[in-house]
Amino acid sequence: MQAPDVAGLQVHECVGVGSCGRVYRASDADGRVVAVKVFNAVSVNRELLEEAVARLEEHGWPEGVMPEWAADFRRRPALCVGPFVADEGPDGPVPASLQHRLGAFPGQDSWPVVLGILDSLAALHGRQVAHGNLKPGNVFLDAEGRVLLSDWALGNMPGIAHLEYTDAYLYQPPEQLRDAGGYLREKGYRWDVFAFGVLAYRLLTGRFPRCAETFAKVAPPPGETRLEGISADPRKIARALEAEIEVVWRDEAANVLEESYREIVVRCLALDPMARPADAMEVRRAFVEADEAAAAEKRTDVLLDQTRRARRAAWRANVAALALACGVVLLAAVLQLTRSQHTAESARQIDEISTLQASVEKSAAAKNEAQTAKAEAERTLEYERSMWLARIETSRAIGDHLFAWAMEKGHRRLPPLDGRELRLNRLERYFQDFVTRTAEIESLKEERARARLQLAEISLAKGDPKVAEARLEDALAASADLPAGPDLELRIATDRLLLALLLQERGDKGAAEAFGAARKALESVPQAEVDADRVQELIAVLDFHESRLLAAAGRDGEALAKLHGATQVLNRLVDQHPDAVVLRSELVSCYLSSATILDGIGRMGDAREVRSLAAEELLKLIKENPADLDLRLELAGCYGAMAEAAMLSGDVSGTESMSKGATKLLEDLLRQRPDSTEVRSRLAAQRGLMAGVLRDRGEADEAERLVEDGILLVEGVAVGERGDPVAKYRLALLWWQKARLMGADGKRSEEIALASKAVEALRRLADSAYGIERAEQIRRSLGYVLGDLGHAAQLTGNMEMAAKVFGDAVVVWEYLERERPGNEEYEEGLEWSRQRLKELK
Numbered sequence: 001m002q003a004p005d006v007a008g009l010q011v012h013e014c015v016g017v018g019s020c021g022r023v024y025r026a027s028d029a030d031g032r033v034v035a036v037k038v039f040n041a042v043s044v045n046r047e048l049l050e051e052a053v054a055r056l057e058e059h060g061w062p063e064g065v066m067p068e069w070a071a072d073f074r075r076r077p078a079l080c081v082g083p084f085v086a087d088e089g090p091d092g093p094v095p096a097s098l099q100h101r102l103g104a105f106p107g108q109d110s111w112p113v114v115l116g117i118l119d120s121l122a123a124l125h126g127r128q129v130a131h132g133n134l135k136p137g138n139v140f141l142d143a144e145g146r147v148l149l150s151d152w153a154l155g156n157m158p159g160i161a162h163l164e165y166t167d168a169y170l171y172q173p174p175e176q177l178r179d180a181g182g183y184l185r186e187k188g189y190r191w192d193v194f195a196f197g198v199l200a201y202r203l204l205t206g207r208f209p210r211c212a213e214t215f216a217k218v219a220p221p222p223g224e225t226r227l228e229g230i231s232a233d234p235r236k237i238a239r240a241l242e243a244e245i246e247v248v249w250r251d252e253a254a255n256v257l258e259e260s261y262r263e264i265v266v267r268c269l270a271l272d273p274m275a276r277p278a279d280a281m282e283v284r285r286a287f288v289e290a291d292e293a294a295a296a297e298k299r300t301d302v303l304l305d306q307t308r309r310a311r312r313a314a315w316r317a318n319v320a321a322l323a324l325a326c327g328v329v330l331l332a333a334v335l336q337l338t339r340s341q342h343t344a345e346s347a348r349q350i351d352e353i354s355t356l357q358a359s360v361e362k363s364a365a366a367k368n369e370a371q372t373a374k375a376e377a378e379r380t381l382e383y384e385r386s387m388w389l390a391r392i393e394t395s396r397a398i399g400d401h402l403f404a405w406a407m408e409k410g411h412r413r414l415p416p417l418d419g420r421e422l423r424l425n426r427l428e429r430y431f432q433d434f435v436t437r438t439a440e441i442e443s444l445k446e447e448r449a450r451a452r453l454q455l456a457e458i459s460l461a462k463g464d465p466k467v468a469e470a471r472l473e474d475a476l477a478a479s480a481d482l483p484a485g486p487d488l489e490l491r492i493a494t495d496r497l498l499l500a501l502l503l504q505e506r507g508d509k510g511a512a513e514a515f516g517a518a519r520k521a522l523e524s525v526p527q528a529e530v531d532a533d534r535v536q537e538l539i540a541v542l543d544f545h546e547s548r549l550l551a552a553a554g555r556d557g558e559a560l561a562k563l564h565g566a567t568q569v570l571n572r573l574v575d576q577h578p579d580a581v582v583l584r585s586e587l588v589s590c591y592l593s594s595a596t597i598l599d600g601i602g603r604m605g606d607a608r609e610v611r612s613l614a615a616e617e618l619l620k621l622i623k624e625n626p627a628d629l630d631l632r633l634e635l636a637g638c639y640g641a642m643a644e645a646a647m648l649s650g651d652v653s654g655t656e657s658m659s660k661g662a663t664k665l666l667e668d669l670l671r672q673r674p675d676s677t678e679v680r681s682r683l684a685a686q687r688g689l690m691a692g693v694l695r696d697r698g699e700a701d702e703a704e705r706l707v708e709d710g711i712l713l714v715e716g717v718a719v720g721e722r723g724d725p726v727a728k729y730r731l732a733l734l735w736w737q738k739a740r741l742m743g744a745d746g747k748r749s750e751e752i753a754l755a756s757k758a759v760e761a762l763r764r765l766a767d768s769a770y771g772i773e774r775a776e777q778i779r780r781s782l783g784y785v786l787g788d789l790g791h792a793a794q795l796t797g798n799m800e801m802a803a804k805v806f807g808d809a810v811v812v813w814e815y816l817e818r819e820r821p822g823n824e825e826y827e828e829g830l831e832w833s834r835q836r837l838k839e840l841k
Contacts, residue, residue, distance in 0.1 A: 004024065004036065004038050004077070004079065006026065006036055006079065006081070008028060008029060009026045009027065009028055009034065009036065009081070010026060010027050010028075011024050011025075011026040011036060012024065012025045012026060012027070013025055013092075015035075015086075015093065015095060016095060016225055017225070017226070018137070018151075018166070018225065018226065019040075019043060019155065019163055019164040019165065019166040019226070020039055020040055020043045020044050020151070020154045020155060020163075021037060021038050021039040021040045021043070021044070021077070022037075022038050023035055023036070023037050023038075023095075024036045024038065025084055025086075025093065026081075026084075033084045034069070034081050034082065034083065034084050035081070035082050035083065035084040035085075036079060036080075036081055037079060037080050037081075037082070038077050038078075038079045039073075039077055039078045039079065040077070041076065041077060041078070042160070042161040042162040043160055043161070043162055043163050043164070044078065044154060044157075044160070045153070045157050045158065045159040045160060046073040046074065046078055047073075047159075047480075048153050048157060048158070048159065048183075049071075049073050049078070049153050049154070050071075050073045050074075052129045052152055052153045053068055053071055053073075053080075055127050055128055055129050056068075056124075056127050056129060058127075059127075062123035062124065062126065062127055063120075063123055064116070064119055064120030064121075064123045064124075064146070064147055064148060064149065065120060065123055065124055065148065065149050065150075065152075066082055066083065066085070066140060066148045066149060066150035067082055067083065068080045068081065068082045069081050069082055069083075082150075083148075085097075085140045085141075085142055085148060087100075094223075095140070095225075096140055096141050096142070097136065097137050097138070097139060097140050097141075097225075098113070098136040098137070098139040098140070098141065098203075099135075099136040099137040099139075099220065099222070099223075099224075099225055100222065100223050101141070101222070102136055102221075102222035102223075103222040103223070105202075105203045105204075105206065106203060106204050106205060106206050110203045110204045111204070111258075111261070112145075113141075113147065113203060114199075114200045114203055114204065115287065116145075116146065116147035117139055117147050117149070117196065117199065117200070118196060118200075118280060118283060118284055118287065119147070119284065120147045120148065120149045121134070121149065121192055121196055121280035122279075122280040122281045122283070122284045124149060124152065124192075124280070125189055125192070125279045125280045125281055126281060129152060129153070130152075130153075130183060130186075130188025130189050130191065130192055131149060131152040131153070131188070131192045131195070132152065132153055132154075132155065132156070132157060132176070132183055132188045132191055132192065133151050133152060133153070133154045133155040133156070133157075133168050134149070134168070134171055134192055134195035134196060134199060135166075135167055135168045135170070135171050135195070135199070136167075136199065136202075137151075137167070137220075137225050138150050138151040138152075138168075139199070153183075155168045156168065156169065156172060156176060156177070156180045156234070157180055157183055158180050158181040158183055158184050158483070158484045158485065159484045160180070165218075165227075165230045165231060165232045166226070167218070167219050167220055167226070167227075168195075169232055169234055169237055170198070170208065170215045170218070170219055170237075171194075171195040171198045171199060172191060172194070172195060172234075172237075173190070173191055173194035173195075173241075173271070173273065174238035174239075174241050174242055174271060175187065175191070175238075175273055176188075176191045176194075177234035177235065177237050177238040177241075178234065178235055178238050179485070181483050181484060181485040184483055184484070185483065187273065189278060189279035189280070190273045190276050190277075190278065190279070192279070192280060193268045193276045193277050193278075193279065193280060193283060194268060194269060194270075194273075194276060196268055196280065196283065197209070197265050197266075197267075197268030197269035197276075198269065200265050200268070201247070201265060201269065204265075205249070205250065207250075209247045209269055210240075210241050210244040210247065210269075211237075211240050211241060211244065214240065218230050218232070233528075235528070241271065242271055242818065245271065247266050247269050249262060256294065256297070257290060257291070257294040260290035260293070260294070261287065261290060264283065264286045264287060264290065267286075268283060285375075289371060289375075292371075293368075424458055424461055424462050427454070427458055428455065428458050428459075428462075431451045431454055431455050431458070432455065434447075434448070434451050435448055435451050435452060435455070445478075445481045446481050446482060446483075448478065448481070449475070449478040449479060449480075449481040449482050450482060452471065452474055452475040452478050453475040453478075453479070453482075453491075453492075453495075455471050455474075455475070456468055456471035456472040456474070456475045456495060457495060459471050460472075460495065460498045460499060460502060463502060463505075465499065465502045465503050465506055465508060468499055468502065469499060469503075469510075469514075472495055472496070472499060475492075476492065479492065485529075486525060486526050486529040486530045487530065489521070489524065489525045489526075489530075490525050490530050490534070490535065492521060493518065493521035493522045493524075493525055493538070494538060496514065496517050496518035496521045496522075497515075497518040497521075497522065497538055497541070497542055499514055499518070500514035500515040500517070500518045500542070500545070501545060504545055504548070504549065511549060512546075512549055515542060515545070515546050515549070518542055519539070519542055522535060522538055522539050522542065523539070540565070543562045543565050544562070546562055547562035550562065629669060629672060629673065632665050632668070632669055633665075633669060633678065633679065633682075635665060636661075636662045636665035636666045636669065636682060637662075637682060639658045639659070639661040639662035639665065640658070640659070640662040640666075640682055640685060640686055640689075642654075642658045643655050643657075643658035643659040643662060643686070643689060644685075644689060647689060647692070647693070652693060655689065655693060656690070656693065659686050659689055659690055662682070662686050663683065663686045663690075666679055666682055666683040666686065667683065670683060675717075677717045677724045677726075677727055680713045680714055680716075680717055680727065681713075681714060681717075681724070681726055681727050681730055683710075683713055684710035684711075684713040684714045684727075684730055684731075684734065685710075685730065687706045687707065687709050687710035687713070687734075688706070688707060688710050688730075688733070688734055688737055690703075690706055691703040691704070691706040691707045691710070691737060691741075692737075694706065695741065695744075700741060700744065700745060703741060704738065704741050707734055707737050707738045707741065708738070710730075710734045711731065711734045711735070711738070714727040714730050714731045714734070715731060718730075718731045725765065725768065725774075728761060728764075728765055729762075729765055729774070729778065729781075731761065732757075732758045732761035732762050732765065732781075732785075733758070733781060735754045735755070735757050735758040735761070736754070736755060736758040736781075736784075736785050736788070738754050739751045739752075739753075739754035739755040739758065739788065739789075739792075740788065742754060743788070743792055748792055748795060748796045749796075751792045752789065752792050752793060752796070755785055755788055755789040755792060756789060758785050759782065759785055759786060759789060762778055762779075762781055762782040762785060763782065765778050766778045766779055766782065776816065776819060776820070779812055779815065779816055780816060780825075780826075782812050783809055783812040783813050783816065783829050783833070784829070786805050786806070786808050786809035786812060786833075787806075787809050787829070787832065787833060787836070789805050790802045790805035790806040790809060790833075790836060791836070793805055794836075794840070799840055802836075802840055803837065803840045803841075806833055806836045806837040806840065807837060809829075809833040809836075809837075810830065810833045810834055810837060813826055813829040813830035813833055814830060816829075816830075817830055
C-alpha cells in the first residue's frame with residue numbers, strides 16, 4: 001500500500017497494521033522521528049475521535065497519555081501525528097508496546113506496570129474520555145519505563161460501519177460486546193475498568209481470567225500485533241464470558257498487600273457493571289487505601305517490637321541482679337534498690353508504650369472510619385448518578401413506546417385507543433412547539449432530533465406523503481444528534497418503507513424511487529444486532545408492494561418473481577416460529593389476550609393483509625397453472641399463517657375457516673409428495689392449531705387425536721442427526737401440547753413423561769447448529785415447558801423434581817433476560833419461576 005502524502009513530513013515504511021488503519025514511521029524537517037496513523041474510514045468514528053482529542057488538549061496533555069501533536073480527522077483519509085515510541089531491533093525499530101514485551105510477564109515488573117497503566121487510565125478518565133480499546137498493543141513504555149496509552153475511542157465504538165477482528169474483544173466486558181453504543185451513554189468508564197482488570201490479571205498470571213484456553217488461541221503471541229483469518233462474533237464472546245462467573249487465582253498471594261491488590265482486580269472483573277468501580281480514579285483510590293492500610297499495620301508492628309525489646313531488657317537486668325546478690329552480700333541492699341528502680345522504670349516504659357499503642361490504634365480506627373464514610377458517600381453519589389442516568393434513558397424509551405401507542409389504532413401489547421385523528425393533531429402541535437421553543441438550547445439537541453423524527457412519523461400516520469417526505473429528510477439531517485445504533489437504523493428504514501407505501505397508495509410517481517431508498521436502508525441494517533426476522537418481514541412486504549408497481553408497468557415476469565419471493569419469506573418465517581400456535585401457558589395467554597390487528601405506523605401488523613392479498617394473487621396463478629404444486633404449497637402457507645394470526649387475535653371462526661383451507665391443500669399435497677418435510681411440518685402445525693381450538697371448546701378427545709396425528713406426521717422427518725430442525729422443533733412442541741392435554745385429563749405421569757421429552761428435545765436443539773440461529777425462541781419455549789413440567793411434578797408431590805425443574809426454568813429466564821434486558825415477557829417468566837421455586841422452600 002502506498003505511503004500517505006503528509007505536508008511537512010517525509011513518510012518512511014509502514015510499521016504496524018490494525019483493524020482501524022496503519023502506522024507509518026516518518027520524520028519532520030528537523031529530523032525528528034514521528035509516527036503517522038492513517039485511519040480506515042469505515043472503521044473509525046471521526047466525530048468521536050475529534051471530541052476526545054479536544055478534551056485531552058484543553059488543559060494540556062495529561063501525563064501517561066500518548067500525545068497527538070497534529071491531527072486532521074476531516075481529511076480523507078483521516079490521520080494524526082504523534083511520538084514514535086520504539087526500541088531498536090535487529091531488523092529495525094520495533095514499537096515499544098506491551099504486546100511486544102508480553103514474553104517478560106509475569107515477572108518482577110508486573111505490579112509496577114499494572115499500577116502505571118492504572119495511573120494513565122485515571123488521567124484519561126479525569127479528562128472525561130473513556131478509552132474503550134484497552135489492550136497490550138495500545139499500552140506503550142517509553143525509555144524511562146513510563147506507561148503511555150494510545151488509540152483511545154477506536155475499535156468497537158458506536159458509528160462504525162465495519163470492523164475486522166481485533167484482540168481488543170478479548171479485554172472487553174459483555175455489555176460492550178453487545179452494544180458499542182453504550183460508549184455515548186457514559187458506560188465506557190466501567191468498560192475500561194473491566195479491560196484494566198483483564199490486562200492486570202494477564203500480566204500477573206500469564207493467562208486470561210475467563211475463557212483462558214479459547215482466548216489464548218486467538219490472542220496474538222508476544223511480538224505480533226494481530227492474527228489473520230479470524231472471524232469473531234462479539235455476542236458469542238459475551239455469552240462465553242458470562243458462563244464463567246468466578247475469577248480464580250492459581251497461586252497464593254505473596255503477602256497481605258498483594259492479597260488486597262488482587263481483591264481490587266477481581267472487583268474490576270465483575271460481570272455486573274454496577275458491581276465494578278465507577279472509573280479508574282475510584283480503582284486508584286482503592287489501591288491507595290490498600291497501601292495506607294498496609295503501612296498502618298507495619299507501624300503497629302514496629303511499636304510491638306519496641307515493647308518486646310523493653311521486656312527482654314528488664315528480664316536480663318533481673319537475672320544480673322540476682323547473680324550479683326548471690327556473689328556480693330554486702331552490696332545486696334544497693335543491688336536490690338537498683339533492681340527495684342530498674343523494674344519501676346521498665347514498667348513505666350511499658351505503660352507509656354501501651355498508651356502510645358492504644359493512641360495509634362485509636363487514630364488508625366478513626367482514619368479508617370473516615371475513609372469508609374468517604375468511600376460510602378462517593379459510592380452513594382455514583383449510584384444516584386447512575387440511577388438518574390438510567391431513569392433518563394428509561395423515560396426516553398417509555399416516551400417512544402407511548403408515542404407509538406398514541407399513533408396506532410391498535411397495538412399488540414396495549415388496548416386500543418380511540419380518537420386517533422384528534423390525538424395525531426395534538427401530538428403534532430406539541431412536537432412542533434417543542435422544536436421551536438428549544439431551537440437555541442444546545443443541551444436539548446438529542447430531544448429535538450427525536451421530536452423531528454416523531455413529526456415525520458405523525459405525518460406518515462396522517463397519510464400526508466409530501467409533508468412526511470419533507471419532515472423525514474429534516475429528521476435524517478438531525479439524526480446525527482441521536483444515539484447511533486441498529487435500532488435507530490431499523491426505525492428510519494421502517495419509516496422509509498411506510499413513506500413508499502403511502503406514495504404508492506396515492507399513485508405518486510415517486511413511489512418507485514422511495515421503494516428503492518427503503519430497500520437500501522433495510523438491507524444496510526445489521527440483522528445480527530436487531531430482530532432479523534423483523535427485517536426480513538419488512539423486506540418481504542416491500543417486495544410484495546413493489547411487485548404491484550412492476551405489474552402495473554407491464555413487467556409481469558419480474559412482478560411474479562417478487563411476489564413468489566415475498567410469499568416464501570413470509571411462509572418461512574411462520575415455519576420457523578412454530579411456538580406461536582402452541583404457547584398457551586398462563587403467562588403468554590394473558591399476554592396475547594389483547595392482541596389486535598395493527599394498521600398505520602408501528603410493528604407492520606399488516607403482514608396478515610399482505611398474506612391475504614398474496615393468497616388472491618396465488619389463486620389466480622393456480623387457475624392458470626392447476627398442476628403447479630409449489631404454488632399450492634405457497635397458498636397453503638398463506639392460509640396457515642392467516643389462521644395463526646386469527647387465532648392470536650381471538651377470531652375463532654376465522655381460525656377455523658383459514659385452517660380448513662390450509663389443511664385441505666396440504667392433505668392433497670401430502671398424497672402427491674409424501675416425503676416432503678415442508679408439507680408434513682405445515683400440516684402438523686394445522687393439526688396443533690385446531691387441537692388448541694377444540695381443547696378450548698372442551699373437546700379434549702378430538703384435540704388429542706389431532707395432536708397425535710401431528711406427531712406422527714413429523715416424527716419420521718425429525719429423527720436422527722440429519723432430521724429437519726424445524727420438524728424437530730415442532731415435534732417437541734407437539735409433545736408439550738399433548739402433555740398439557742394429559743395433565744388436563746389428570747394423567748400426571750403421562751404429562752411428566754411427555755413434557756420431559758419436550759425439554760430434552762428443546763435443549764438439544766438449542767445446542768445445535770439450528771439453535772445458533774433460533775436459540776432465543778427455543779429457550780423461550782424451553783422456559784414455558786419447564787414451568788409446566790415443574791407444576792406437574794409439584795401436583796404429584798415430587799417436590800425434589802419440582803425444585804430442580806423450577807431452578808432450571810429460573811436459569812433459562814435469567815439467560816433470556818440478560819440477552820434482552822427490559823423484555824416484559826422474560827421478566828414475568830423469571831418472576832413466576834422464582835416465586836414457584838420460593839414456595840417450595
